[in-house]
Amino acid sequence: xxxxxxxxxxxxxxGTFLALWPKIVMADKPDHSSLGNRVICPVSGKAxxxxxxxxxxxxxxxxxxxxxxxxxxxxxxxxxxxxxxxEEAKEEVYQYIxxxxxxIKQADWSKMETTIVELSEFSFSxxxxxxxxxxxxxxxxxxxxxxxxxxxxxxxxxxIATRKVQSNSDGEIKAPYFKAIEVFPGRSxxxxxxxxxxxxxxxxxxxxxxxxxxxxxTISIE
Numbered sequence: 001x002x003x004x005x006x007x008x009x010x011x012x013x014x015g016t017f018l019a020l021w022p023k024i025v026m027a028d029k030p031d032h033s034s035l036g037n038r039v040i041c042p043v044s045g046k047a048x049x050x051x052x053x054x055x056x057x058x059x060x061x062x063x064x065x066x067x068x069x070x071x072x073x074x075x076x077x078x079x080x081x082x083x084x085x086x087e088e089a090k091e092e093v094y095q096y097i098x099x100x101x102x103x104i105k106q107a108d109w110s111k112m113e114t115t116i117v118e119l120s121e122f123s124f125s126x127x128x129x130x131x132x133x134x135x136x137x138x139x140x141x142x143x144x145x146x147x148x149x150x151x152x153x154x155x156x157x158x159x160i161a162t163r164k165v166q167s168n169s170d171g172e173i174k175a176p177y178f179k180a181i182e183v184f185p186g187r188s189x190x191x192x193x194x195x196x197x198x199x200x201x202x203x204x205x206x207x208x209x210x211x212x213x214x215x216x217x218t219i220s221i222e
Contacts, residue, residue, distance in 0.1 A: 038197055042066055042084045043073035045098035047196055061085075096177040097196050100161035107194055112136040119183060120145035122213035124203060129219045131195045136163075139191040143183040149205045149215070151181040156201035156219045163192035180206065195221040 040047050046069045048054070057074055059066050061081045068074045077084055097103070113135055118125045119142065131137055141151050157177045165181060166172040167189055183189055198221050205215040 039067050040095075041069040041073055043077050044069050047097060047099070096158045097161045100176060100194075100196075103161040103194050103196070104163045107136045109136050109192075112138055112192075114138045114140065116140045116142060117151070119143045119149040119151065119205070119215075121147065122205070122210050122215040124151075124205075124215065124217040127217040129203070129217070131219070131221050133195045133198055133221050136194050137192070139193070140188055141181060141183055141191060142188040143185050146185050148182060148184045148207070149210065150207055151183065151203070152179070152206045153201050153203045153219050154179055155199070156203070156221075159197035159199060159201065159221060160193040160195050163194075166190045166192065197221060 037050050038047055039050060048067075048069045050067050054067055054069070057068060057071060059068070059074060059078060059081075066077065066081075068077065115129065115131070115137060117129060117139065129139075143149055157179065160177070162175065162177050164172045164174045165178065167187075178191075181189055181191065200218050200220045203217040203219050204211040
């Protein structure tokens with residue numbers, strides 16, 4: 001009797017495992033649709049494109065696939081995923097391109113492209129800006145209006161490697177990223193940067209009433 005009960009229990013466990021086995025196998029395989037996407041390593045914070053080799057070293061944790069810029073980053077993540085996910089959560093609001101300084105140094109600024117955007121009452125011209133990933137740019141932000149305006153696109157600022165914001169008459173400011181750029185009437189500021197993360201980001205003037213009057217646009221990185 002005991003042998004029969006034990007055998008039944010073993011068969012039940014084995015049957016359950018075999019029923020779930022295809023799902024378990026599938027869960028261990030990364031989705032190949034991610035190949036070529038640009039992601040951020042949860043350990044180093046570096047942005048990189050997913051290659052075939054890097055895709056093979058992907059790690060699935062709690063149903064989410066994580067990719068690493070190198071094999072050395074995967075090992076500590078496997079040992080303690082929550083450590084890096086907590087750090088990632090803390091930085092989520094303030095995240096920016098962590099290897100921006102390296103990108104800025106390696107860029108050939110002699111091949112820099114210049115784009116001009118004009119701010120006025122109440123519009124951006126052009127309304128939709130497009131930049132190419134990896135190309136150094138100088139964005140001239142000119143206020144041709146009679147009152148001050150803001151050039152605000154927080155997610156865009158976090159998707160670029162920022163070199164500096166410069167005033168041709170007052171000097172320059174260097175920071176990992178900016179939340180907003182304010183330009184007074186008749187003045188201009190130059191933003192030097194390298195687009196890193198593909199996407200389309202909202203652009204607006206945050207002065208009360210300006211966006212409602214049409215001072216909105218988009219910034220795309222292709």
